[in-house]
Amino acid sequence: MDTLNAGSVSAMLPSAFPIVDKDWELADTYTLHFATDGAFDFDPGQMVMISQPGVGEVPISISSNPDVHDRMSLTIRGSGSVTRALGRLDYGDVVGIRGPYGTPWPLDTAIDQDLMIIAGGIGLAPLRSLIYRALARRSDFRNLTLLYGSRDPQSLLFERELHEWRGRFDMEVEITVDRSSPEWMGEVGLVTSLVDRARFSEADAVAMVCGPEIMMHFVGIALTDKGMHPDNIFFSMERNMKCGIGLCGHCQLGAEFLCKDGPVFSLSRIEPLMKVEEL
Amino acid sequence: MAHIIDIDGLDGLIASLKAEFDVIGPIVRDGLIRYGPIGSVADLPRGWTDVQEGGSYRLEPGNTEALFGFVLGPDSGKTNLFPPRAPMWTYREGSFSATPDSTRPMAIIGLRACDLAAIAIQDEVLLNGPYVDSHYAARRSQLFIVAVNCTTFATNCFCTSMNTGPRLESGFDLGLTEVLDDHHFVVHVGSEAGASFLAGLDQRQATSDELAEADQLIDITANSITKRLDTTDIAQFLADNLESPRWSAIAERCLACTNCTAACPTCFCTSPVDTTDFDGSAARERVWDSCFSLDYSYMGGDPVRSSGSSRYRQWMTHKLGTWIEQFGTSGCVGCGRCITWCPVGIDITEEMAAMRAEVLAKEAR
Incomplete structure (x- = not known):
């Protein structure tokens, strides 16, 4: 007897993105940069869900230039357990990203x-x-x-x-x-x-x-x-x-x-x- | 057109379903009617009936041999279609992979008209939006439903106000009405799959008298239900009364225990929960969450809804009001589970009526 086939890939399944660069903007605020190879289009105002496996997932608005297609950046203030944990990551560490989601600025x-x-x-x-x-x-x-x-x-x-x-x-x-x-x-x-x-x-x-x-x-x-x-x-x-x-x-x-x-x-x-x- | 099967026929149906499905039905467990795996008619709660009040549920021996002589327990279709915990993915060595559902296709026996209405509502939420809950979709698409017309009712039932019962209308593969005289079941076919399973059973066509007798039992149930919820312009009424003093009056009794949201057959809120392993791998599940919990609205260091009254208001205005704007139907099917399973017996129909009465009294002044 077959078990259930999950069918299409779950919308809750993140893709793995290694961090290619990280800037500290303020004492508690940092920007993570990801290489997207042109495969990630978004409009200003949209957000992604970013996961650190084993810790959790948070929504973060995209802060980078939408017309630069090989890079995507998230600027994050460490205020909760997930955003503080993400702040401890650095170049080469892998996070999960889903999105982009939500309505853009009109x-x-x-x-x-x-x-x-x-x-x-x-x-x-x-x-x-x-x-x-x-x-x-x-x-x-x-x-x-x-x-x-x-x-x-x-x-x-x-x-x-x-x-x-x-x-x-x-x-x-x-x-x-x-x-x-x-x-x-x-x-x-x-x-x-x-x-x-x-x-x-x-x-x-x-x-x-x-x-x-x-x-x-x-x-x-x-x-x-x-x-x-x-x-x-x-x-x-x-x-x-x-x-x-x-x-x-x-x-x-x-x-x-x-x-x-x-x-x-x-x-x-x-x-x-x-x-x-x-x- | 309907058919007649007897108890052996029902046993045969369960046996033939078992070849293709995990068969799930009402069983007596924990002093309650629960939904669990069944192997034959012998597993059904023969002779048991339930007595429900606000904040109280008792299973008692009834005075009949009925297999479906109870109304409902805390479980509904949600228990198995949208279970309390569901795996989402695992992470290992830099990549994420979806965790397959290890469950076989399910056949659920015994669901009532309100339960089917609740499944239709969850379909709207979880399948018909811009994004689909794939775990639910897989279970739902392979589900076989043997539903049961209500020939008995509980004091907390108000399906007649929500137009969801007690008569089965659609959303089932086979629909049964249990008739105790010459113990048999009138069977209505709701799908091609239902027809083909019925064809394999020892059955015959129902006579018009048999149909009328079964129909009358459902009519008696419908007419016996006295609990009412006035749904007139209910979404607008609630939107106009977000600052009603009634919310605080309810909150004085509400324990924010989340029982109502767990027992509700349509509540769908979840949170992700991560676990880690020593080998560096991680896994995420989604688990039921509740708008009554403080963490539910946590944002930037504080919960948005810290008071009990704001959390009760969120639940009730969503269930009865904003749900209509979001999904085109009420989020309430009138099953009464939230009343029965509330430890302090808060009654959503009474609270609605009280709020309407307060507004009427204020307008009269």
Whole structure:
């Protein structure tokens, strides 16, 4: 008697990827680089599930340039058991990767509009791949602006890229920190203060926002206060995710499975759900 | 068109199914009706009946020779189709490989109309989305179902409110109605596979009187079920009442023990669990998880749903409300297991009714 045939390969089965490079970005944040040989296409805003066998699996947004097809990078903050364990790996170690999953940033909605990219903390990681793609399609958009808020000057992510983007004539970059330090010469305050001061055409702008939920909530208020329509404001949402493909149930927020219906949602769609505590 | 078999006929069916399937059916174990391997009619719970209340389940000797004189225990189709633990993959020397399911194709005998409705709901969740649960798909595609019409009911049954029972409509290969007068079974054929197994049995065509008699037994069951759940605009009602004080009132009793989600035939939440071996290999299983556990919503150092009321709200609003938007049907089949197996007897129908009454009273003020 035959035993059951599992049929098609399980969607939960990762592929083995050796780490080809690793950068420490901050004291607790690192980027793992993988060689993909052009076999891994993704759009900015999408995520993968990364596994360390025997430890566990976490969802991580892709931070690398989507138009560089032989390399894929994940920028990870060590905050739980899996992300701390992954941080102890190095060149040559093998991890499992499934994906990409989830909805990308809807960049086409920003064609002929001002594109506002607003990041808080580690939220810059999924937005970095969006910035690469937006710069590659720069003539599609009018003004391109990055507003980035960080906890303190020591926690600024991707300083090399920030410096490079600041030097461009076709992109505005504004940075603020919540808490200053003696050598910091820049802005101090929450990222919402940058939103209040930013110059953009409220009626013809699209905003893409990623950061802690509380930060996105207040950025949404600041943007709509300036006159932006909630249909044109997009958030990347986060919840506990165990499968990334809508089967494990964990990431539900109201009727949305954040992993397969999101993680990118318009403010108009997600706002009612963000207003209910502990939903 | 229906057929008649007697108890020997049912025994013959089990014997012929055994050639192709692991045959699973209701058995008495742990003082309960469970679903486990059976070899013949002798393994079925002849003469047993179950008495269910909120937070209470007792198996008692009934006063008949019925093989299916009970209603249901904590097990459902989920127990075997979507088991509590399922292997996913193993990792060895730098590569991942899917762990095959070592189970033979299954035939399950004794499932009720609500259980079939629950399987249809799990099909929608696990098979019909953008991604498929391959472990479930393999078991499900080779499943043979001998279902049973309910000729008895429990106090916690409310299938008539959810339009899932007690009469079998579809989703079975063979459907039985047990008739105790001249102990026999009226058999309805639900599939070609069912027809071919029936053809091999000692059977005859049912007369119209026999059909009417069996039908009446199901009607009596349907009419005896008094527990109700008002499903009118239920998704919108729950979405409008996410901040109801009722959630805290429920949470004062709820132990967040996860019994309801384990007994629910449609709850599908899982978590991966990894194990390692001394040789450097690792394996991952998926195990049932529950939205009542604190870890379930853990994110960035804290659970999103730390209060009991938010966890009960997640379960009930999903089961009765958002499920409809996600999958086109309610996530509840009205089997009443969550009421019976709740250690403090929280009754989802009572809580829904209380919340509706509170809203009505508020509107009246």
